[in-house]
Amino acid sequence: MSCANLSWIGRLVALGTLSWVGLESRNFCDVSSAPRPASPLTQISAEHLEPTPPARAPAALRTSCADGAALACNNLGVLLYRSREAAAHAQQARALFARGCELGAPEACGNLGALYENAEGGERDATLARKLYQRACDAGVALSCSNLGAAALRVPTAESRREAAGLFARACSSGCEVACRNLSALSRLR
Secondary structure, X not given: OOOOOOEOOOOOOOOXXXXXXXXXXXXXXXXXXXXXXXXXXXXXXXXXXOXXXXXXXXXXXXXXXXXXXXXXXXXXXXXXXXXXXXXHHHHHHXXXXXXXXXXXXXXHHHHHHHHHHOOOOOXXXXXXXXXXXXXXXXXXXXXXXXXXXXXXXXXXXXHHHHHHHHHHHHHHHOOOHHHHHXXXXXXXXX
């Protein structure tokens, strides 16, 4: 039996009156032992994982990532980023998200964008963050669409508000609660 839906939903990288929202993890094979998110990381799934006790998950993920499993690279990056020594692991998480993105996991691209956006594990690069969010958004990662909308608001123009509203609406229609809240908050600002 495989763990079909290992997922975390993180918080939006938001600005101004838009809120940072942390959502709980769901479907971690053994939900009772799932880590609680408080990060800008996006929804992930793990088709390549067998049920693995959480203490052994990093070894299984390392092996799968080394074998080229993009989602395993992403998931290991999430585990490192969420660890008690997160600051010490930010560079490793960034490298794992980059590998996962290169291997084709759009979730990893969005997560890498969040680290670039927040200068975690290296220099801040807002331009690269937007490109990574766009890549993940285009592949259907709703939280990345929402993060792209928040990034658009860094330039406060009518055009950027329209862009953000469209991205929030797209993400909201895909079930991203953060985007729905941000769309509502943005509409109240008009």
